Amino acid sequence: DTGVSQNPRHKITKRGQNVTFRCDPISEHNRLYWYRQTLGQGPEFLTYFQNEAQLEKSRLLSDRFSAERPKGSFSTLEIQRTEQGDSAMYLCASSSRTSGGLTDTQYFGPGTRLTVL
Amino acid sequence: EDQVTQSPEALRLQEGESSSLNCSYTVSGLRGLFWYRQDPGKGPEFLFTLYSAGEEKEKERLKATLTKKESFLHITAPKPEDSATYLCAVQVGGSQGNLIFGKGTKLSVKP
Numbered sequence: 271d272t273g274v275s276q277n278p279r280h281k282i283t284k285r286g287q288n289v290t291f292r293c294d295p296i297s298e299h300n301r302l303y304w305y306r307q308t309l310g311q312g313p314e315f316l317t318y319f320q321n322e323a324q325l326e327k328s329r330l331l332s333d334r335f336s337a338e339r340p341k342g343s344f345s346t347l348e349i350q351r352t353e354q355g356d357s358a359m360y361l362c363a364s365s366s367r368t369s370g371g372l373t374d375t376q377y378f379g380p381g382t383r384l385t386v387l
Numbered sequence: 388e389d390q391v392t393q394s395p396e397a398l399r400l401q402e403g404e405s406s407s408l409n410c411s412y413t414v415s416g417l418r419g420l421f422w423y424r425q426d427p428g429k430g431p432e433f434l435f436t437l438y439s440a441g442e443e444k445e446k447e448r449l450k451a452t453l454t455k456k457e458s459f460l461h462i463t464a465p466k467p468e469d470s471a472t473y474l475c476a477v478q479v480g481g482s483q484g485n486l487i488f489g490k491g492t493k494l495s496v497k498p
Contacts, residue, residue, distance in 0.1 A: 303484075303485060303486075305486075311490055312474055312476070313488050314488070315485040315486065315487070318483045318484065326482075326483040361431070365484070373418050373436065373438070373484070375436060376433075377433060378432070380429055381429070381430045
């Protein structure tokens with residue numbers, strides 16, 4: 271299977287702990303996005319990488335959140351000092367803009383479900 | 388502010404009963420409109436991209452259309468396996484490509 275993969279699929283943690291999620295994009299995709307989805311809502315954009323450069327961050331991404339994409343391959347999203355409000359599904363998507371293309375299709379991974387107790 | 392609104396929030400159909408889902412949008416400049424399907428506990432699965440008013444795309448029992456203010460996802464003779472949440476998203480010109488999603492329409496198809 272050559273789709274987007276995310277690990278772990280589920281994470282339960284206690285308030286105040288740090289957690290880290292990993293996303294492995296489709297191999298030839300240079301663009302990588304993180305979204306957060308809560309129950310009954312659509313995904314909300316968090317941050318965007320083109321290759322290894324983080325080019326955009328949402329206002330939703332507080333200073334407790336940090337994301338990296340070393341070498342432009344996999345990405346990690348870390349949440350420090352977790353709060354109950356951080357409980358959500360964290361989704362990763364990847365895409366590749368073709369030269370002269372109108373837009374790029376984002377393909378999503380299965381997500382990491384975070385529960386903060 | 389760029390905004391996407393989907394209606395209805397939930398739709399219950401009998402197998403074979405055709406219907407449409409609506410996605411209305413208010414954006415500064417539309418680069419593309421996307422439809423995704425999401426099953427419980429899974430990530431969104433790509434269905435269609437529409438770029439300009441008048442465009443239509445089809446896949447099996449699904450047909451997506453686009454006007455200057457809204458998009459419709461028509462479902463013809465649905466089957467129980469079509470039950471899912473259908474998400475609409477827009478990509479806005481001038482952005483880095485992030486998608487702005489609606490809240491989705493939860494479709495249930497009963498046999």
